[in-house]
Amino acid sequence: MRVGIGYDAHKLIPGKGMYLGGVFIECEYALEAYSDGDVIIHSVIDSLLGAAALGDIGSLFSSKDPKNKDISSRVLLTQVMDLLDANKYKVINVDITLITETPKINQKADLIIDFLSKDLRVEKGCVSCKATTTDGLGFEGEKRGIACQTVSLIEKRIK
Template sequence: MRIGQGYDAHRFTPGRPLILGGVEIDYPLGMEAHSDGDVLIHALCDALLGAAGLRDIGYHFPDSSAEYKNIDSRHLLTRVMGLLDKEGWMLGNADITVVAQAPKLSPHIESMREHMSEDLRTPLKNINIKATTTEGMGFAGRGEGIACYAVVLLQTVTDQPL
């Protein structure tokens, strides 16, 4: 078994959709990013890659590449899962925390979990997503952006699923 952790943060910008966990959320601001700015998936990809010892999301999908301009981050997650497959890893579980003062994310958590369960090819029970605020402190608390932390457990494909 291997454990990995990931972190991502993006600032808000007008004129873009807000996408978290593959879910488009009705909000007047989106994330400033080269891709679609899905901080949840970016943190998750980093956690998965880190657990497998495969560097980080920027190494595999550099923001200097036109190929990844405005790309749906779920495609990046699918590619990360392909890398894990080649190395003989599967997800045991993922625990993800989104840090945002706004918008309210609780109505969207189950949809995010369903998307991540599908993309990670694992039962829904293996995906936990939480949302928290910072009580007005820091960049997220001031409503400047969103951050996300992810922790994953990988196990070899030959292990029994958790």
């Protein structure tokens, strides 16, 4: 078994919503990013790549590559899952913590878990997604940005 930790953060800007865990969340903000800026999926990707020792999101999906401009993070996650599969790894568990004052994801958490479990090719019970605030502290608390941390557990397939 191998463990990986992922982290991502993006600046909040005025807008009409953002993708989090593959789900569009309507709110008064958007995320400043080269891709769709999905901090949850970016954090998941980095945790999986770290666990498998296969690099990081920036080395695989450069922000200098035009084909990654505005790309759906779910497309990137599918490519990472194919890479894990090619290296004979399978996901055991993913634990996600979104750090933000806004938007609130409580009512969308089940849908996020639905999307991610499909993309990660695991049962829903293998994906945990929760959110916390920083009680007004730091860039998240001041609503200048949003961050996410993920811990993943993978294992090498025997066959």
